[in-house]
Amino acid sequence: MKNHVSITDMAKELGVSKTLVSLVLNNKADKQGISKKTQNKVLKCAKKMNYKPNLMARGLRIGKTDTIGLVVSDIANPFYSKMARYIEDFLGKQNFHLAICSTDENTEKESNIIRLMREKQFDGLIISSSQKKPDDFKQLLREDYPFVLIDRNFKSIKANFVGIENYDATYHAIKHLVGQGYNNVTAFAVSPCYVSSIKERINGFRDAMKDSGIDFVPEMLVEIPFNEVKYTVKEELLKLTRPNNKIKALFAINNNIAVACLEAFQELNINIPDDIAFVAFDDIDAYKLTTPPITAIDQPLEGMCYHAVQILLNEINKPAKSKKSVIFSPSLILRGSVKKQ
Amino acid sequence: MKNHVSITDMAKELGVSKTLVSLVLNNKADKQGISKKTQNKVLKCAKKMNYKPNLMARGLRIGKTDTIGLVVSDIANPFYSKMARYIEDFLGKQNFHLAICSTDENTEKESNIIRLMREKQFDGLIISSSQKKPDDFKQLLREDYPFVLIDRNFKSIKANFVGIENYDATYHAIKHLVGQGYNNVTAFAVSPCYVSSIKERINGFRDAMKDSGIDFVPEMLVEIPFNEVKYTVKEELLKLTRPNNKIKALFAINNNIAVACLEAFQELNINIPDDIAFVAFDDIDAYKLTTPPITAIDQPLEGMCYHAVQILLNEINKPAKSKKSVIFSPSLILRGSVKKQ
DNA sequence: AAAAAATACTAAATCGGTTTAGTTTTTTTA
DNA sequence: TAAAAAAACTAAACCGATTTAGTATTTTTT
Numbered sequence: 178m179k180n181h182v183s184i185t186d187m188a189k190e191l192g193v194s195k196t197l198v199s200l201v202l203n204n205k206a207d208k209q210g211i212s213k214k215t216q217n218k219v220l221k222c223a224k225k226m227n228y229k230p231n232l233m234a235r236g237l238r239i240g241k242t243d244t245i246g247l248v249v250s251d252i253a254n255p256f257y258s259k260m261a262r263y264i265e266d267f268l269g270k271q272n273f274h275l276a277i278c279s280t281d282e283n284t285e286k287e288s289n290i291i292r293l294m295r296e297k298q299f300d301g302l303i304i305s306s307s308q309k310k311p312d313d314f315k316q317l318l319r320e321d322y323p324f325v326l327i328d329r330n331f332k333s334i335k336a337n338f339v340g341i342e343n344y345d346a347t348y349h350a351i352k353h354l355v356g357q358g359y360n361n362v363t364a365f366a367v368s369p370c371y372v373s374s375i376k377e378r379i380n381g382f383r384d385a386m387k388d389s390g391i392d393f394v395p396e397m398l399v400e401i402p403f404n405e406v407k408y409t410v411k412e413e414l415l416k417l418t419r420p421n422n423k424i425k426a427l428f429a430i431n432n433n434i435a436v437a438c439l440e441a442f443q444e445l446n447i448n449i450p451d452d453i454a455f456v457a458f459d460d461i462d463a464y465k466l467t468t469p470p471i472t473a474i475d476q477p478l479e480g481m482c483y484h485a486v487q488i489l490l491n492e493i494n495k496p497a498k499s500k501k502s503v504i505f506s507p508s509l510i511l512r513g514s515v516k517k518q
Numbered sequence: 519m520k521n522h523v524s525i526t527d528m529a530k531e532l533g534v535s536k537t538l539v540s541l542v543l544n545n546k547a548d549k550q551g552i553s554k555k556t557q558n559k560v561l562k563c564a565k566k567m568n569y570k571p572n573l574m575a576r577g578l579r580i581g582k583t584d585t586i587g588l589v590v591s592d593i594a595n596p597f598y599s600k601m602a603r604y605i606e607d608f609l610g611k612q613n614f615h616l617a618i619c620s621t622d623e624n625t626e627k628e629s630n631i632i633r634l635m636r637e638k639q640f641d642g643l644i645i646s647s648s649q650k651k652p653d654d655f656k657q658l659l660r661e662d663y664p665f666v667l668i669d670r671n672f673k674s675i676k677a678n679f680v681g682i683e684n685y686d687a688t689y690h691a692i693k694h695l696v697g698q699g700y701n702n703v704t705a706f707a708v709s710p711c712y713v714s715s716i717k718e719r720i721n722g723f724r725d726a727m728k729d730s731g732i733d734f735v736p737e738m739l740v741e742i743p744f745n746e747v748k749y750t751v752k753e754e755l756l757k758l759t760r761p762n763n764k765i766k767a768l769f770a771i772n773n774n775i776a777v778a779c780l781e782a783f784q785e786l787n788i789n790i791p792d793d794i795a796f797v798a799f800d801d802i803d804a805y806k807l808t809t810p811p812i813t814a815i816d817q818p819l820e821g822m823c824y825h826a827v828q829i830l831l832n833e834i835n836k837p838a839k840s841k842k843s844v845i846f847s848p849s850l851i852l853r854g855s856v857k858k859q
Numbered sequence: 860a861a862a863a864a865a866t867a868c869t870a871a872a873t874c875g876g877t878t879t880a881g882t883t884t885t886t887t888t889a
Numbered sequence: 890t891a892a893a894a895a896a897a898c899t900a901a902a903c904c905g906a907t908t909t910a911g912t913a914t915t916t917t918t919t
Contacts, residue, residue: 180661183905194869199907210866232637233583234905237574237874244617244638251603252618258599262592265620274634276585276617277593279606293615296573297585320521439807463804466780524875535899540877551896575875578904 182226191222202230236298245489246294247277248287248304255461256432256478257305260327263482264303271490273300282307282403295322301489305329309371311336323492325485330373337492338502339485343374346474346507347381348388350456351428353472353509355389358518359426359454361397362386363417365410365438366430368400378430378458401434410437414445424453426515432459439467454515469513476507523567532563543571577639586830587635588618589628589645596802597773597819598646601668604823605644612831614641623648623744636663642830646670650712652677664833666826671714678833680826680844684715687815687848688722689729691797692769694813694850696730699859700767700795702738703727704758706751706779707771709741719771719799742775751778755786765794767856773800780808795856810854817848 184202188195193215200206201219222228236242245268249257265275276299280287287307294302301323306314311331317324318336325337354362364382366375379398386393399417401409417424429435435457442449449455449469457464460475484503525543529536534556541547542560563569577583586609590598606616617640621628628648635643642664647655652672658665659677666678695703705723707716720739727734740758742750758765770776776798783790790796790810798805801816825844 181905185905195906196869196871196908197867199905200868203907205908210868212867215867229633229637231578231639231905232634233574233578233639234874235907237572237578237876237905238907240874242574252593252606253596253600253603255594255596255599258596258602259594261599261618262594262620265593265618274617274619274638276615277602277606278615279603292570293573296570298572298574436803436807443806443809443811462777463807465784466777466804466808468784468809470784522875526875536876537878537899537901538897540875541898544877546877551898553897556897572875575904576877578875578906579877581904 181231182228183231184228187219187222187226187228190226191218193219202228240298242298242300243272244274244276244297244299245486246290246297246299246302247275248280248290248294248302248306249277250280250282250305250307252277252279254433255463256459256476259478260305260482263479264486267483267486268490271486273490280307284308288313291317300493301325303327303485303489306331307372309369323489325489327481327485328374332373335500337488337500338504339481339488340374340503341476341481341505341507343377344381344384346509347378347428347458348385349381350458350472350474350509351382351385352389353511354426354428354454354456354515355385355391357454357515359515360389360391361424362391362426362428363396363424364398364428364430365401365413365434366398367403367406367434369403370400375430382428401437406433407437407440410434411441411444414438414441414447418445418447418452425518426454427456429455429457432457432461435459435471435473436461436463439463439471449514450516454518456509456515460510464512467514471514472512473510474507475510477505481505522572523569524572525569528560528563528567528569531567532559534560543569581639582641583639584613585615585617585638585640586827587631587638587640587643588616589621589631589635589643589647590618591621591623591646591648593618593620595774596804597800597817600819601646601823604820605827608824608827609831612827614831621648625649629654632658641834642666644668644826644830647672648713650710664830666830668822668826669715673714676841678829678841678843680822680829680846681715682817682822682846682848684718685722685725687850688719688769688799689726691799691813691815691850692723692726693730694852695767695769695795695797695856696726696732698795698856700856701730701732702765703732703767703769704737704765705739705769705771706742706754706775707739708744708747708775710744711741716771723769742778747774747778748781751775752782752785755779755782755788759786759788759793766859767795768797770796770798773798773802776800776812776814777802777804780804780812790855791857795859797850797856801851805853808855812855813853814851815848816851818846822846 184195184198188198198219200209200211201216206216247261247264252258261277268275278290291313303325305328311334314334314336327339330338330340366379383393399413429438447453457471457473460473464471464473488501525536525539529539539560541550542557547557588602588605593599602618609616619631632654644666646669652675655675655677668680671679671681707720724734740754770779788794798812798814801814805812805814829842
């Protein structure tokens with residue numbers, strides 16, 4: 178039944194100890210003074226018997242898996258799949274591997290995934306959390322388990338974090354709209370919107386309006402329930418574009434909402450930028466392909482992922498001391514979806 | 519230094535054997551006649567000491583990891599990230615987890631990843647292979663290692679496979695173009711194009727042309743080197759749209775090429791469908807957002823992933839016997855990128 | 860020629876679980 | 890009342906590696 182070869186099998190075959198076999202296979206044979214002749218014998222045997230190390234056994238012994246977990250809300254979201262790819266590549270350069278899980282913005286699911294990844298002895302986690310409260314992360318900190326928050330932060334804890342200036346970026350984008358002559362901007366935000374990035378963007382939106390001398394009225398901020406984005410966006414756009422109520426400028430708070438908006442624009446025959454000026458958060462490929470292309474806030478994902486990986490691997494290798502925070506300033510990429518009026 | 523609690527620690531604390539602790543934690547206590555009182559004691563202790571099982575140790579003993587590996591060329595490609603998501607969800611329902619790796623269409627990288635996933639003792643693999651020759655898979659078959667090929671097949675081996683009728687779908691799409699009045703269709707294919715799906719699509723393209731009474735000339739098939747898609751697509755489009763050489767219809771063999779085409783259309787001011795009729799393989803979100811939306815061949819990814827998972831888990835649970843093949847017929851979704859002429 | 864050093868190797872503990880094959884004590888049956 | 894059965898638990902082997910602390914043999918040094 179046992180159809181794989183272990184070092185014990187090889188040791189038996191060769192008439193040597195498994196210590197010796199292990200040493201040879203781990204390039205520690207010279208240090209231990211194993212003769213070259215014996216080393217070659219072992220190596221040859223390994224090839225002949227098609228030996229494959231059992232990394233579980235190895236991991237159990239040395240207490241490492243060389244695996245990092247990535248927790249995001251949805252790996253099919255291009256923002257996160259790109260993130261996964263960058264992280265995978267950076268990790269690969271240091272011989273670490275990646276396991277990815279989607280949480281669907283579900284708190285309980287996320288908790289379970291984090292627990293599971295720890296039980297699998299992953300060496301560390303990179304998390305874009307959907308949690309409302311940072312209890313899980315407080316626990317991880319208490320237990321010195323290495324992790325980095327990415328994209329979404331908790332201000333009440335002191336953890337490693339890599340993210341962007343959501344407030345400033347949004348503020349700037351809204352100011353841009355205002356500067357182009359729009360004094361009636363509506364923002365579509367996902368709800369529940371307790372994750373830090375969304376909250377910050379909402380604040381940036383609100384303050385930019387106020388600072389522009391525009392009275393902020395609650396109707397300017399439309400909440401789109403996370404699990405029925407597509408339907409709600411269309412409904413809301415229908416409402417907003419009724420003749421007596423025509424909005425002029427729309428800000429989509431993330432790519433999910435933005436894609437739903439773009440689809441709805443098509444279906445409802447809304448013309449960008451003539452009917453509505455449109456700005457989106459998170460730059461994704463699709464924004465370049467629409468007519469006109471979409472003005473969007475671009476997160477420097479590659480740099481973010483680079484730092485997330487570096488911080489995490491550093492902490493894994495050296496006894497963790499202080500926590501690090503890296504905050505990038507995203508840029509507003511001007512395309513054709515806003516025209517001066 | 520040891521900062522986690524093991525069943526041995528709990529056994530010591532409670533003054534019982536670790537056998538007992540293990541049995542209780544695995545719900546095998548009743549069967550073994552452990553008294554309820556003792557069971558409660560153990561459970562309470564586990565909670566108090568914040569016990570977390572070590573799934574590596576468990577996996578080593580029982581020879582399972584409950585983990586499946588997914589090998590694709592690029593997880594940032596929306597086709598594959600959607601695939602990953604579906605697979606993740608189907609696996610999750612049966613308490614399996616997913617690890618994903620990108621190969622960049624690199625043969626050697628793919629071989630290494632497959633080896634690594636096996637060494638990590640993953641219970642099985644789902645692979646969209648970039649290999650030219652099926653040597654790795656022959657080996658897996660020989661060793662009865664469970665795996666399912668998805669999207670790309672090898673006709674020279676008898677392995678589990680889930681895919682689509684690439685030939686028919688392409689044939690049908692090209693016939694559609696011809697039917698709309700285009701007798702000069704160019705196909706942009708990736709090269710190297712030895713993967714089965716691409717080969718089949720190319721054949722479908724060629725035969726559809728021939729069967730339509732159109733002389734197939736080599737210039738109708740343009741090879742785009744995989745690692746410089748964007749640049750080459752633009753160059754080729756420039757050539758093809760020179761006044762004396764104006765093509766009328768373009769077929770993009772996958773979403774990578776298609777997205778590059780769409781970007782180039784923008785940059786070169788090529789108008790779809792007036793200047794060129796355009797059909798793409800793989801339906802991705804972006805195709806719905808362009809003006810006009812893109813006519814595309816849609817793979818039933820969800821169903822494909824469902825079967826891939828079922829076949830794989832079946833084989834893992836039961837001694838493998840015969841191999842299964844599931845082939846879907848994708849549908850051509852007519853949008854606005856082809857107009858009758 | 861005895862002591863020290865170098866060479867070439869190995870026994871056994873360990874990681875943290877699972878599982879087989881018991882053992883001991885109490886209760887039931889014949 | 891002896892034998893069988895049931896109840897409650899456990900010792901020890903095992904999964905496949907790594908690693909510590911050796912041992913045995915040969916070679917070098919004094």
